[in-house]
Amino acid sequence: xxxxxxxxxxxxxRTQARMGLSLLGAVMVVALVNVWMLLPALLMFSVFYLLRMxxxxxxxxxxxxxxxxxxxxxxxxxxxxxxxxTIRALxxxxxxxxxxxxxxxxHSSAWYIFAAITRAFAVYLDSTCLIxxxxxxxxxxxxxxxxxxxxxxxxVTQAIGLTGLIQKGIRQSAELENQMTAVERxxxxxxxxxxxxxxxxxxKKPKDHWPTRGEVVFDRVFLAYSKEGPSVLKNVNxxxxxxxxxxxxxxxxxxxxxxxxxxxxxxxxxxGSVRIDGIDIAxxxxxxxxxxxSIIPQEPVLFSGSLRENLDPFSExxxxxxxxxxxxxxxxxxxxxxxxxxxxxVSEGGSNFSVGQRQLLCLARAIIRNNKILVLDExxxxxxxxxxxxxxxxxRHNFADCTVLTVAHRLHTVMDSDHILVMDAGSVMECDHPxxxxxxxSSFLSKMVQQTGHTMAETLxxxxxxxxxKRSVS
Numbered sequence: 001x002x003x004x005x006x007x008x009x010x011x012x013x014r015t016q017a018r019m020g021l022s023l024l025g026a027v028m029v030v031a032l033v034n035v036w037m038l039l040p041a042l043l044m045f046s047v048f049y050l051l052r053m054x055x056x057x058x059x060x061x062x063x064x065x066x067x068x069x070x071x072x073x074x075x076x077x078x079x080x081x082x083x084x085x086t087i088r089a090l091x092x093x094x095x096x097x098x099x100x101x102x103x104x105x106x107h108s109s110a111w112y113i114f115a116a117i118t119r120a121f122a123v124y125l126d127s128t129c130l131i132x133x134x135x136x137x138x139x140x141x142x143x144x145x146x147x148x149x150x151x152x153x154x155x156v157t158q159a160i161g162l163t164g165l166i167q168k169g170i171r172q173s174a175e176l177e178n179q180m181t182a183v184e185r186x187x188x189x190x191x192x193x194x195x196x197x198x199x200x201x202x203x204k205k206p207k208d209h210w211p212t213r214g215e216v217v218f219d220r221v222f223l224a225y226s227k228e229g230p231s232v233l234k235n236v237n238x239x240x241x242x243x244x245x246x247x248x249x250x251x252x253x254x255x256x257x258x259x260x261x262x263x264x265x266x267x268x269x270x271x272g273s274v275r276i277d278g279i280d281i282a283x284x285x286x287x288x289x290x291x292x293x294s295i296i297p298q299e300p301v302l303f304s305g306s307l308r309e310n311l312d313p314f315s316e317x318x319x320x321x322x323x324x325x326x327x328x329x330x331x332x333x334x335x336x337x338x339x340x341x342x343x344x345x346v347s348e349g350g351s352n353f354s355v356g357q358r359q360l361l362c363l364a365r366a367i368i369r370n371n372k373i374l375v376l377d378e379x380x381x382x383x384x385x386x387x388x389x390x391x392x393x394x395x396r397h398n399f400a401d402c403t404v405l406t407v408a409h410r411l412h413t414v415m416d417s418d419h420i421l422v423m424d425a426g427s428v429m430e431c432d433h434p435x436x437x438x439x440x441x442s443s444f445l446s447k448m449v450q451q452t453g454h455t456m457a458e459t460l461x462x463x464x465x466x467x468x469x470k471r472s473v474s
Contacts, residue, residue, distance in 0.1 A: 019169035026158045026165060030136060033155040040135040047128050048170055055121045059114065066110040073103045082349060121170075129166055133159045196265070200285040211277040211292060213242035214372035214403035216263070222271035223262050231270060232258045234426040240403055240419075242372075247414025247434070248407045249448065250423035256407045258426070260377055263405075264290055276373070294366035296391075298378040300358035302350030307335060308342040310350075311365050325364040328394055331357065356387040363391055367398050374399050376406040388413065411449060415460050416467040420445055435461075435468035 030037045080087065080096055087096055136159040140152045200206065217240075223233035233255050240246050248256050261267050262274055265286060274281050281289050302310050311322050322342060326332040334357065338344040350358045366374055374395070383391070392413060395404060408414045415434050422429045422437070422444045429444045430437060437445040438461050449457045 019165060019172060023162065023165050023169055026162050029158045030155045033152070034136075034139060037136055037139065037155070040132055044128055044132045048125070048166065051121065051124050051128070052170055052173070055117065058117055059121075062110060062114045062117065066107065066114055069103075069107040069110045073100070073107050076100055076103055082351070125166060125170055129162055132162065196268070196282075196286055198285050198287040200283075200288045204283050206279055206284055206288055206292075210279070211372045213277050215242045215275075215277050216240040216373065216403060216405075217275040218259075218262070218272070219275065220272035221262060221269055221274060223258055223267060224270045225267055232426050233262060236262075236272070236426075236428055238421060238428055238431055240405070243401050243403055244419060245404045245417045246406070247417040247420045248405060248423060249409075249411065249414060249420060249445065251448075253425075254423040255426040256423050257377060259423070260295070260375055260405075260407060263375065264293065264295070292371055293373045293375060294369050294371040295375040295377060296359065296362045296366055300350065300355070300362045302346050302353070302358055302361060304348045305346060306340075306342065307338075307344045307346055307361075310346055310361065311342075311368060317368055321368055322364075325367040328367055328398060329360040329364045330390060331360050331364065356383045359383055359387065359391065363394060367394075372402050374402050374404045376404065376408075378407050378409055411452065411460055412456075412463065415463040418471070422448075433468055433471070434464040438464055 027038075027041050031041070076096075076099060080100070087093060133156075137156055140155065218236045218238050221233050221236040222231050224231045236255075236259070248259060250256050262269060263281075265281060269282070276289075276292075303313075308319075308322065311325065319342060323332060326335055335341060335344070346352065350361070353361065376395070388410075406414050406417065414420060417434060419431055420434045420437060421431045424444060434445065437443045438449060440446060449460050452460070
């Protein structure tokens with residue numbers, strides 16, 4: 001544990017043992033020359049113990065404070081480097097510099113206090129060692145006739161050497177205990193409540209081709225992010241039939257993303273159940289569940305590594321399948337022009353691709369897996385209208401036989417859905433075809449559409465009407 005939590009922890013542990021033995025040896029040499037020197041030695045060690053006890057009571061808390069104030073500095077620096085283009089475009093350099101200076105000042109204050117008390121501790125140790133050396137030297141001065149010059153020189157030399165040994169040994173023992181805060185943090189994480197098992201029990205493991213239809217049922221679902229916290233989903237009931245295209249809309253905090261959280265079991269339900277093709281997802285392993293549901297999040301996720309590894313992390317598909325998926329999202333030519341093709345290295349967070357390209361790569365990843373259920377969590381919120389249209393068209397073509405759940409802020413992206421689920425304050429307010437809901441002027445969806453303005457409201461109504469008529473004909 002010491003090597004994984006802090007590289008210096010094991011080294012200091014060994015050094016501490018070596019210093020302790022050297023210190024004991026020096027005291028024993030002085031005692032062999034003059035046994036009465038054990039009395040001031042015992043007194044000295046008692047003073048050391050008291051000094052260390054008072055020092056540790058303070059330094060441990062300050063070291064913990066220094067660690068807490070250090071993390072925001074690195075987090076701020078990392079976020080700044082990742083968003084450097086946006087910061088320069090908005091001219092926000094001065095604001096970011098001010099924030100960084102504030103965080104750095106806070107950390108420097110904690111570090112300065114820690115350094116100051118460490119130096120004060122060193123002064124007290126040196127003073128105690130000086131008194132001990134004086135006792136040894138004066139004792140031989142008054143009782144010098146009984147001892148040879150060699151014995152006296154050996155004892156005095158060892159006593160003087162104690163100053164450096166004790167200074168280093170006591171400080172390292174204190175530093176060793178301070179560094180144990182790293183182990184303390186590891187232990188804190190080890191006590192965090194674990195997720196359910198990744199793999200299902202043999203008798204409950206779903207079939208390899210599950211789900212075959214893609215039916216999703218929320219039955220009296222309650223969800224809270226903590227045991228003491230309020231429920232963010234309250235008695236949610238709805239059925240999504242196989243291959244349905246469902247838009248999920250609502251104001252900020254309505255519970256849209258919490259539905260996705262419940263579906264992926266990121267948080268365990270407080271009550272009720274979620275079933276996919278008749279199987280309660282709480283009865284199967286997380287890997288069996290999550291590997292069968294594709295998601296394209298609002299912030300596209302790419303990892304450091306090759307493009308092939310990002311598209312197919314587990315090497316389950318051929319290069320032909322990867323190229324076919326890239327062609328579907330119109331990225332084949334872009335990747336083909338890269339020097340290494342599918343072996344092209346992706347920077348951390350996919351910074352060497354544009355936001356739109358990263359989102360299309362996530363879509364290609366979903367096409368490759370070809371799961372029966374696809375979740376779009378505001379996937380087109382950060383892309384331009386052209387990329388938005390491409391994503392929507394690709395989804396209609398490639399996921400026609402799949403169940404698609406679209407969490408959206410832009411209402412026009414879900415107006416041609418089979419159903420729209422309107423959320424408010426963690427509850428389902430209404431669920432029907434958008435045209436049916438818009439015909440009711442008092443519906444929640446109708447009120448949301450009216451807030452977009454007269455022109456946009458008419459456009460959305462036409463899209464919903466055309467979708468409804470096309471569905472009626474088919």
